[in-house]
Amino acid sequence: MVRKFWRPSSIWANCKGWAVCHFVELGQIFFPASCPACGENISFTSETGEERPTAKFSLCENCVAVFTDVSPRCDRCGLPKCSGSSCEHCQRLVDQLGIKNILWQQIFVLGTYKDGLRAGVIAGKKPSGEDLVEALSKLLVSQRTSMKELRVDAVIPVPMHWRRRWVRGTNSADIMAKQIASSLRVPYRCDIRCKRVKSPQKLLSAKMRTVNMAGMFYVRGNQLKGKRVLVVDDVATTGATLSAITHCLLEIGATVVYAAVLARTDEVTNHDSKQ
Ligand SMILES: [Zn+2]
Ligand SMILES: [Zn+2]
Structure with missing residues (x-):
């Protein structure tokens, strides 16, 4: 019939x-x-x-120019490239964080955390800035074309504790992860959770941030075992948060972890300096 x-x-x-x-x-x-x-x-x-x-969430030509940063960066630490063949910043970062080596395989950065991009990232931390975060995330993928060749299995945001999320009304890392996952046509996942509300890190040195981050996150379930994962956040200062999350993911058996941020601070601080 x-x-x-x-x-x-x-x-x-x-x-x-x-x-x-x-x-x-x-x-x-x-x-x-x-x-x-x-x-x-x-x-x-x-x-x-x-x-x-x-297209929706597009930036005007002027703003694309403002947010475009063509200065070469080191793939591992995300800081501006050194003149020599090896990157001095990588070793300094490792020393600062008190770790053996940089855990993520590669980091993708849209630009330096200053001027227009800094203002954009700060605006994106409010609910009214969600469209801007989506536009900047699209720009990141379109300008860092090698992201499309990573063959990642999932895009994951740096989590925010539910209490902080409730106060802020949005989580820009989460908005970013959804947009980047959509642009790369891979699943968005939120398997990483915050155990507690993070103490403010602004006044902590890089090493103290690593201590502050210890035991902060956990991975829910084992769905990411054997997977290639891209972790995203709006801004990276010392890299302590990304490092702690990468550690968690590798511990549960993720094959490789990449990182992507909209903005990266370019200053490399000394061991005990505050940033
Ligand atoms: Zn504009
Ligand atoms: Zn480097």
Whole structure:
């Protein structure tokens, strides 16, 4: 017996098409596509002279230029490349964090945590900045094209304790992870959990941050065993948080861990200096 499905009549299809078309146009009049960083109208005029919006969460050309950082960086520590063949910052970072070596395989950085990008990352920590975080995450993937060749099995955000998440109303790392997972067409997962609310790290040295991070995170379940994982966060200062999470993931048997951040502080602090 052949099962019959309801099919819309051509009149219905035409009416629906007309309504969708005009509602979209009305939407564009009342809510025109705008750059999530500066609010500039980002509609473009097509060859037929018709004004159309660009893709959702796109930045205007000026903001793309502001957030673009072409300075070469070391793949391991994410800091600006040294003039010599080996990276001096890598060893200094290892010494600062009090670890044997950098645990993540490679880190992807959109730019330095200063000026426009710093302002963008800070704005992204509020619920009103979620569109901006999505746009910056898309920019990161489009500018660091080798991310598409990692063949990762999952993208994971640096977790935020539920109490802090509740106070802030958003978690930019989580927004980032969802957008990057979508851009790379791989699953988003949130298997890493916070055991407690993190003490403020701003006034701690790199080594003290590592101590502060010890035992802070755990991986829920063993779904990531044997997997290639990309951990993302909005900003990395000393790298203590990413290092602690990478350690957790490798401990439960993740094959390889990569990291990606929107912004990285470029200063390499001394052992006991505060940053
Ligand atoms: Zn803009
Ligand atoms: Zn390095």
